[in-house]
Amino acid sequence: MTSRNVLILPGDGIGPEIVEQAVRVLDKVNTQFDLGVQHESALVGGSAYDETGSPLPEETLSKAKAADAILLGAVGGPKWDGLDMSVRPEKGLLGLRSNLDLFSNLRPAILYPQLADASSLKPEIVAGLDILIVRELTGGIYFGQPRGIRTLDNGEREGFNTYVYNETEIRRIAHSAFLAARQRGKRVCSIDKSNVLEVTVLWKEVMEEVAKEYPDVELSHMLVDNAAMQLVRAPKQFDVMVTGNMFGDILSDAAAMLTGSIGMLPSASLNADGLGMYEPCHGSAPDIAGQGVANPLATILSVAMMLRYSLDAKDAADAIEAAVSNVLDQGLRTGDIASEGSNIVGTKEMGDAVLAAL
Ligand code: IPM
Ligand code: MG
DSSP states (O other): OOOEEEEEEEESTTHHHHHHHHHHHHHHHHHHTTOOEEEEEOOOTHHHHHHHSOSSOHHHHHHHHHOSEEEEEEOOOGGGTTSOGGGSHHHHHHHHHHHTTOOEEEEEEEOOGGGGGGSSSOHHHHTTOEEEEEEEOSSGGGTOSSOEEEEOTTSOEEEEOOOOOOHHHHHHHHHHHHHHHHTTTOEEEEEEOTTTOHHHHHHHHHHHHHHTTOTTSEEEEEEHHHHHHHHHHOGGGOSEEEEOHHHHHHHHHHHHHHTSOGGGOEEEEEOTTSOEEEEESSOOOGGGTTTTOSOOHHHHHHHHHHHHHTSOOHHHHHHHHHHHHHHHHTTEEOGGGOOTTOEEOOHHHHHHHHHHHO
16 A cells, blocks of 8 residues: 655644644544555644744745645734735745645535525525636736835835736646536636736637637636626536636635635645645634634545545545535534524534544
8 A cells, every 4th residue: 555645734723723623534534444644744824934934944845845635724814914925824825836836726616505594695596506616826916026015216105916827827727627627517617807908818818729629618708807796696607617816816715605604615726746735715714713613624625625636535535525414414513604593513523523424
């Protein structure tokens, strides 16, 4: 049996609490399915900055490069808000994404039927919702140069960023989206702002070129403002949405909320070699950190994605997803997905219930 090395990065805020439950689940399926997973932990984000002065210590980066997969909790919090941009907790996350070239970010937004009442939209609008957002993660305005805040000759300050994508970057994320669509509804909607931004005129052209290699998949295009509106008007029209880094950041939060809670959604960030970093779509939720009330299910479901995409353990992934569905059937809810009459549990109790269901 080959051993599989997983690097655990709990991070900040609720990160350590939810990751603790996810690791218990990983350990359990590791034994049940004899997966040969070994794991170790490292620091990232604000907690790494506090210990080492860097949000992405060299040791963490080299362990990440050597791992077969990475599980991350969340980074950031008000404690570090005043820091210089170069050492903010978010830089730890962005540094991992860019150093490992994790360009393909898969963010599924699936509505569990048991949670239809938790959505802010009417049940009939969201029932059966199953969207996959494919977000480009290592380019665009997040990484474009030049960037900064400068002082002009007249003494006024000016902030600037650069929105840039080259053909290679667009082409590889297009392939990710088309390949993903082949495994599901066979429709890709590419999101752009081609009525204003040249970068996305090129984006659209390259999407069309790549589409020719996938005659079995239908490609359509939508402007990002309309896409935001359509997501809350009639979200079930979408199968796979593919878009750049910033639009993907924004649209994936909106899509997540359609499902009742961002606390339910896992994500995968993959590079060309199959190395993946898995994390919940939500942030570090400093307002509830340390209280034991955060929803660990998005992180637990991220373990399932990790088993499926990086560790070749589909059966274990299926088992985790079934266990999550089972605890929802039992009526167990953390505060974020609670509705009237539901049985509210804390982070650890939710973890216990998933373990019991496995
Ligand atoms: C996300 C987050 C990050 C992003 C932050 C924490 C840097 O919002 O993963 O969506 O903007 O990509
Ligand atoms: Mg975001």
